[in-house]
Each structure stands twice: as structure tokens, then as C-alpha cells.
Amino acid sequence: MLDANLKAQLKTYLERITQPIRIVAHLDDGDHSREMRTFLQDVASQSSRIELIESFEGDDVRRPSFSVARQDAEQAGVVFAAIPMGHEFTSLVLALLQVGGYPVKLDQDVIDQVAALEGEFHFETYMSLTCQNCPDVVQAINAMAVINPRITHVAIDGGLFQDEVERRQIMAVPTVYLNGEVFGQGRTGVEEILARLDTGAGARKAEQLSAKEAFDVLVVGGGPAGAAAAVYAARKGIRTGVVAERFGGQVLDTMSIENFISVPHTEGPKFAAALEQHVKDYDVDIMNVQRVQSLRAGDLIEVELASGAVLKSRSVILATGARWREINVPGEQQYRNKGVAYCPHCDGPLFKGKRVAVVGGGNSGVEAAIDLAGVVAHVTLIEFGDALRADAVLQSKLRSLPNVEILTQAQTTEITGDGQKVNGLSYKNRATGEAHHVELEGVFVQIGLVPNAEWLGETVKRTQHGEIEIDARCATNVPGVFAAGDVTNVPYKQIVIAAGEGAKAALSAFDYLIRSSAPK
Missing domain, CATH: 3.50.50.60 (FAD/NAD(P)-binding domain)
Structure with a gap:
């Protein structure tokens, strides 16, 4: 899966490893497992200090997934339930280096504070490979798991585990769980996490x-x-x-x-x-x-x-x-991160095959609609004014897409839901005064x-x-x-x-x- 250039770069980075690493891949007979096997074989082949082991045993692990640990470690603190390409490839490289003995780049007082945490902390982070905010969270908690053996972390690709995402009703990434309970959503770093775990900090x-x-x-x-x-x-x-x-x-x-x-x-x-x-x-x-x-x-x-x-x-x-400016209509705050989103690059993959709306007809709104149209089933773009305000080249691209509907002179009046997640959007036609309702699963706000x-x-x-x-x-x-x-x-x-x-x-x-x- 890795091209020659990426392999060469990886090989150079992995020369910094000083401790032997064991990667244990938990696989099945599915296509994603075959992809992961090929990916991990490419990774392991770049360093003699990495041993790759395949495991088909155990019913309590996600498949496909893989753990990264030192050879002498009793348990693995870092796990990827993902094929970490895209933005998360750097997260994997850092995990390999840090597990392999390369120093974690945090201030010493922060490292000491992480090491001193008492208790058991089992983190799960739901992310998408197109999310630019997710790597910071994944890398922060991975580093904490390397520093403190009482901390474990699983980075989960929401696109790879759609059933799990649906069951937990995750509609925004990154979403972090701690010991089975929602811990937080959105970008965060080690110091922010510590502030919540160490109450005296x-x-x-x-x-x-x-x-x-x-x-x-x-x-x-x-x-x-x-x-x-x-x-x-x-x-x-x-x-x-x-x-x-x-x-x-x-x-x-x-x-x-x-x-x-x-x-x-x-x-x-x-x-x-x-x-x-x-x-x-x-x-x-x-x-x-x-x-x-x-x-x-x-x-x-x-x-x-x-x-x-x-x-x-x-x-x-x-x-x-x-x-980001908010619409300030009923339902927006209630369903924030439950279908209401502000970053199409981050959260778009979670709406694969679903219907969404984009509110806003400027450059940001039109660009969001174009990006989402390649992932979701249908996009309804809602613009308050008489016409779209985006650059002509963007408008031309948007109008060429078969699964996009453009509504102008449309005033969003409410985002509706079933109490758990978004199920629609109501708007008023400003020209006629008529009220309309669109059934959908997501609303992306892009209004400045x-x-x-x-x-x-x-x-x-x-x-x-x-x-x-x-x-x-x-x-x-x-x-x-x-x-x-x-x-x-x-x-x-x-x-x-x-x-x-x-x-x-x-x-x-x-x-x-x-x-x-x-x-x-």
C-alpha cells in the first residue's frame, strides 16, 4: 500500500527506534483485514526492530485492528482500529517512534504529570482519516499511553466501524471515550486532558x-x-x-x-x-x-x-x-455534534450515503457542498439571499454535480431531530412565505x-x-x-x-x- 517514496521516508524515521517493537494484528477474512495485512507488512519491512504477528483469536477485540508495544511490555497501550493513512499516518509514525524509545516531545513537567496519574484510563477516540483535527487528539493520548502504563488508547476509524458508530450515535469527530463514557469532542491536547484528569492542576x-x-x-x-x-x-x-x-x-x-x-x-x-x-x-x-x-x-x-x-x-x-457563526435557530445547540456540524472535512465521512444540508452560499458553503457531494447521498444547499455568493468557478462546479439541490431565498427556521440526532431542517421561502421541511441526517453550518x-x-x-x-x-x-x-x-x-x-x-x-x- 505504501509507495516507494513513502517507504523511503518511513525507513529513515524508523532508524531512530532504539527498542524492539511488536505489532500484533487482529485480523479476519474480510477485505479490510487484507488491506491492513499488506499495510503492516510494508511498515514492518522498513525496520529490523519491528516484529509483525498476526492473531485470529479472541472475541473481545475489534477486527481489523493492531497494537503497538515494546517487545518486553506486558500489554499494549497503543492500538489502531484503522488503516492509518491520510492525516493519521503521522500518528502511526510517532507511535512507532515513541514506543520504540524515541523521546516524547512534551515539556518535562507535563511528562511528569502524566506519569504521576493514578487509576486506570482506557481511552477510545473515534476519528476519520480526512479529519485534520483528529491527529492532534490521537497523538496526544498515544503519547500519554506511552508515558503511563495505566493508560491505554484505541484510535478507531469511524468509516471502518460504521456499525459501532451508529450504535454509539457518533456524529462528529474526534469523539473521545474514557472508560466507556463520553469524555469529549473536538480538538484537544495533553494539557487540556490533564486539566480534566488532574483536578488540582x-x-x-x-x-x-x-x-x-x-x-x-x-x-x-x-x-x-x-x-x-x-x-x-x-x-x-x-x-x-x-x-x-x-x-x-x-x-x-x-x-x-x-x-x-x-x-x-x-x-x-x-x-x-x-x-x-x-x-x-x-x-x-x-x-x-x-x-x-x-x-x-x-x-x-x-x-x-x-x-x-x-x-x-x-x-x-x-x-x-x-x-464559526451559528444560525441561532431551535435545534442547533440541542443537536450540535449529533448531526449539526461546522467542519465538513472532519465530519463528512460520518455521513456517508446519507442526506445532508449545507447552510450558506458563500465560498465556504459551496466548497463544503462540493466536498460532501462526493461522500453523501444528497446535498441540499440553503442560501438566505437571492443568489449564491461564491466565486463563479465554484458555483459552476457545484451546479455540475447530480446529487446537489440549491435553494436560494431560503431562511432556515429550525433543525429538527428525534431527541437523539438530527432528522430534518425547516426553512421558509422568503419570496412566497411558504414553510418547507427537508428530511435529512446532517446539517453543516457555513455562514461566516x-x-x-x-x-x-x-x-x-x-x-x-x-x-x-x-x-x-x-x-x-x-x-x-x-x-x-x-x-x-x-x-x-x-x-x-x-x-x-x-x-x-x-x-x-x-x-x-x-x-x-x-x-x-
């Missing part, structure tokens, strides 16, 4: 953060704007910090990036990782997995976190970005963005749309407080623009610091 972290010395520049947000601001500030030699709920921001949810100048093509998670690494190349204090709660102006600006910690800085750059600025309250001036108002220097109405990126009223929400605005905000903050400290 939050208070200890808050105490550590509050004890930090005041920064010269504190960047709030870790997307393209925040990363650029941090790099430009650090290059000035001033004390710089970044506090972010998740480093990378909305870029993490972007499937393909083809318009960042000098980078013809990349994927969101890869781009986000590059942003974080670039920031880490400088002397920047990164405080990740921290939600901001309020901002207080003064001689030292204070940023309070949800944990209760308070960070102080002489200047602040707000780069909190934006998130809303700025992440509610937490500011009345502290900083914002537009009627909630965007932070800034001038040409990225300054807000509060002295020492600057803003950049999608959270501001700058037009055109693009990665390249956000990065440029972040750089400008940092230069403006530096200029402010020089002027505010100059003798009068």
Missing part, C-alpha cells in the same frame, strides 16, 4: 501564572496575528508573552491553504505547527490552553484568565480571532465568522458587529492596548492579512513603550 497552574513578572508585551491569541506579533515583539528584545486558548487558532480548522504568499500549498495544522515553532525560536513565554476572561486598563494592564490567574503587562495585543471579543465587555470600543475598532497603527481606544487579525474591523479576513496586522501591532506596541517611558 488548574489551581497550581493559576498560581504559577499569577506569580510571573509583568511583560512588556502580552499577546492574547495564538493564531497568525498573535504569532506574528510575538515574533516581531521578541525580536525587539523586550519581555514577550503569549496566552492562548489553543495555539494556531482557527487555522487549525482549515483544510487547505493555497494563498499564503511563498507557500503554494499547506494544511492548517501543519501551518499552525510552523507558527508555534517560529515563536518558540525566540525568547517568548507561551502560556497555552488558557482562556481569557477580562481586561483591566491601568499603568500595568491586567488580563484575567478563566482559571483565576492574572497576567500583567505594559502593553497588550489582542489577537483572539474569530469562530463572529469575532472572539465578547469577553472584553465595554473595556475596549467595538463595532456593532462586535469587532474591535483599531486605527492605522492597530491601536484601540485604550492606551497601550492594540489589536490585530480577524477580531478587528480590518476588512478581508485572510491569514496573510492577519499576519501582517500582527507584525504592525507589535511594532506599534514597541513604539508606544518607547514613547511612554521617554523623559517628559
Whole structure:
């Protein structure tokens, strides 16, 4: 299954293994098992330290699946109920390296915290091979399983185990179970998981953060704007910090990036990782997995976190970005992740052969409908306006697809369900006033963005749309407080623009610091 180029790359990586590995494949006579056998034979052939064993015994294991463990281990902590190609191939490579003795790339205090967890933790992660968010979750829990023998993890391809997905009514990936109960959905990392497992971790972290010395520049947000601001500030030699709920921001949810100048093509998670690494190349204090709660102006600006910690800085750059806009109709919140979704690349495979709707006729909505049409049985695209707003080339492609219906002048009024999952969508024809109902199993919402600025309250001036108002220097109405990126009223929400605005905000903050400290 692996081509020559991929085999050569894999062989190079596996040279870093220092401990013998045993892969046990649990197979049957099905086509997927035959695929998995071929795949694993290709993998094992790239290193003399990997032994492949086939097992047809046991009724309590998923088939096909395979475990990865050291030769001397009593049990395997890492299991793939999947043929991990696509986005998950990296997850397999990392698992092989880490199980084989290559160091887990986490801060030592995080490693120590994972190792100290007491109890038994059996994780199951349902993912899809087209989901760009899933690898982060799979890799995080795999790493935890390598560190702590009381932790086990099974990564399950929802497309491979459709019956199981139906039985557990999983309609969004990644979905994580812990000891048989739903633990969480969506992107998460080791630190976020630890915060839930180790209940005292939050208070200890808050105490550590509050004890930090005041920064010269504190960047709030870790997307393209925040990363650029941090790099430009650090290059000035001033004390710089970044506090972010998740480093990378909305870029993490972007499937393909083809318009960042000098980078013809990349994927969101890869781009986000590059942003974080670039920031880490400088002397920047990164405080990740921290939600901001309020901002207080003064001689030292204070940023309070949800944990209760308070960070102080002489200047602040707000780069909190934006998130998917919701329809705000009955049923949307009730059936969120139960048929209501916002990422077609992630969750689309779970609706294979089913009927779905896409709400939104801009570029995002039309692109989502095109992608979904290749997977699902039928797509109904619903646009509020009189016509689609997407680029002409996208509209042409959409209209060429036989399993897509386009409804314009359609106002979504309700998402219906049976109490467990979505079963339809109601809309009103704005031209005639007539009410209609479409029977379907999934609704993908693609109607634009809303700025992440509610937490500011009345502290900083914002537009009627909630965007932070800034001038040409990225300054807000509060002295020492600057803003950049999608959270501001700058037009055109693009990665390249956000990065440029972040750089400008940092230069403006530096200029402010020089002027505010100059003798009068």
C-alpha cells in the first residue's frame, strides 16, 4: 500500500527506534483485514526492530485492528482500529517512534504529570482519516499511553466501524471515550486532558501564572496575528508573552491553504505547527490552553484568565480571532455534534450515503457542498439571499454535480431531530412565505465568522458587529492596548492579512513603550 517514496521516508524515521517493537494484528477474512495485512507488512519491512504477528483469536477485540508495544511490555497501550493513512499516518509514525524509545516531545513537567496519574484510563477516540483535527487528539493520548502504563488508547476509524458508530450515535469527530463514557469532542491536547484528569492542576497552574513578572508585551491569541506579533515583539528584545486558548487558532480548522504568499500549498495544522515553532525560536513565554476572561486598563494592564490567574503587562495585543457563526435557530445547540456540524472535512465521512444540508452560499458553503457531494447521498444547499455568493468557478462546479439541490431565498427556521440526532431542517421561502421541511441526517453550518471579543465587555470600543475598532497603527481606544487579525474591523479576513496586522501591532506596541517611558 505504501509507495516507494513513502517507504523511503518511513525507513529513515524508523532508524531512530532504539527498542524492539511488536505489532500484533487482529485480523479476519474480510477485505479490510487484507488491506491492513499488506499495510503492516510494508511498515514492518522498513525496520529490523519491528516484529509483525498476526492473531485470529479472541472475541473481545475489534477486527481489523493492531497494537503497538515494546517487545518486553506486558500489554499494549497503543492500538489502531484503522488503516492509518491520510492525516493519521503521522500518528502511526510517532507511535512507532515513541514506543520504540524515541523521546516524547512534551515539556518535562507535563511528562511528569502524566506519569504521576493514578487509576486506570482506557481511552477510545473515534476519528476519520480526512479529519485534520483528529491527529492532534490521537497523538496526544498515544503519547500519554506511552508515558503511563495505566493508560491505554484505541484510535478507531469511524468509516471502518460504521456499525459501532451508529450504535454509539457518533456524529462528529474526534469523539473521545474514557472508560466507556463520553469524555469529549473536538480538538484537544495533553494539557487540556490533564486539566480534566488532574483536578488540582488548574489551581497550581493559576498560581504559577499569577506569580510571573509583568511583560512588556502580552499577546492574547495564538493564531497568525498573535504569532506574528510575538515574533516581531521578541525580536525587539523586550519581555514577550503569549496566552492562548489553543495555539494556531482557527487555522487549525482549515483544510487547505493555497494563498499564503511563498507557500503554494499547506494544511492548517501543519501551518499552525510552523507558527508555534517560529515563536518558540525566540525568547517568548507561551502560556497555552488558557482562556481569557477580562481586561483591566491601568499603568500595568491586567488580563484575567478563566482559571483565576492574572497576567500583567505594559502593553497588550489582542489577537483572539474569530469562530464559526451559528444560525441561532431551535435545534442547533440541542443537536450540535449529533448531526449539526461546522467542519465538513472532519465530519463528512460520518455521513456517508446519507442526506445532508449545507447552510450558506458563500465560498465556504459551496466548497463544503462540493466536498460532501462526493461522500453523501444528497446535498441540499440553503442560501438566505437571492443568489449564491461564491466565486463563479465554484458555483459552476457545484451546479455540475447530480446529487446537489440549491435553494436560494431560503431562511432556515429550525433543525429538527428525534431527541437523539438530527432528522430534518425547516426553512421558509422568503419570496412566497411558504414553510418547507427537508428530511435529512446532517446539517453543516457555513455562514461566516463572529469575532472572539465578547469577553472584553465595554473595556475596549467595538463595532456593532462586535469587532474591535483599531486605527492605522492597530491601536484601540485604550492606551497601550492594540489589536490585530480577524477580531478587528480590518476588512478581508485572510491569514496573510492577519499576519501582517500582527507584525504592525507589535511594532506599534514597541513604539508606544518607547514613547511612554521617554523623559517628559
